[in-house]
Amino acid sequence: MKKVFTLLFVFGYLTMMAQTNDRLERIKAFKVAFITEKLDLTTKEAQGFWPIYNKYSDESEKIRDNQRAEYRQNVKRGEKLDDLADEVSEKFVASFLSAEEAQLQLKKKLVKDLKSIISSKKVWRLIRAEDEFKQKMIEEYKKRREKN
Numbered sequence: 001m002k003k004v005f006t007l008l009f010v011f012g013y014l015t016m017m018a019q020t021n022d023r024l025e026r027i028k029a030f031k032v033a034f035i036t037e038k039l040d041l042t043t044k045e046a047q048g049f050w051p052i053y054n055k056y057s058d059e060s061e062k063i064r065d066n067q068r069a070e071y072r073q074n075v076k077r078g079e080k081l082d083d084l085a086d087e088v089s090e091k092f093v094a095s096f097l098s099a100e101e102a103q104l105q106l107k108k109k110l111v112k113d114l115k116s117i118i119s120s121k122k123v124w125r126l127i128r129a130e131d132e133f134k135q136k137m138i139e140e141y142k143k144r145r146e147k148n
Contacts, residue, residue, distance in 0.1 A: 003041055038129035039122050048117035060103060067099045098119075117132040 041049055074088050084092075114123050 013034070027137070034133050034136075035126065035129050038132070039118070039125050041118070045118050045122075051111045052110065052117070056106060059106055063102050063106070064097050067095060068133065070095055 035053075036046070039045075071092065071116075074091065075084065092140075111123055114126070
């Protein structure tokens with residue numbers, strides 16, 4: 001009986017993870033379509049743009065993942081922000097600033113690398129498109145929360 005429950009739990013967990021991964025993949029696909037539309041890249045530009053942009057996205061995600069992991073390691077589940085010890089808060093401030101600096105350096109590298117492939121005008125469109133995409137995702141999240 002224990003094995004049946006264990007198998008059901010594992011199956012349920014894997015199904016949930018697959019749905020989460022599927023949702024993340026759909027968001028990524030939507031972002032690619034959104035950026036493609038906003039930048040209006042030629043075929044040649046797209047061939048140079050996407051490998052650079054995908055590498056940037058992966059590295060940016062790693063920075064965010066590391067920050068989240070550090071938070072989870074140092075904060076007990078259910079612990080409130082006001083209850084954190086000063087040394088933990090100080091550590092998070094330093095970590096936040098370090099991550100922000102890493103993200104800035106990553107963006108500078110992205111812009112430098114892209115300028116040899118696309119115009120500054122399209123680089124600026126990319127910056128704006130990323131902001132617009134984030135706004136759209138926030139709006140969509142709010143709509144879905146209101147429905148539930």
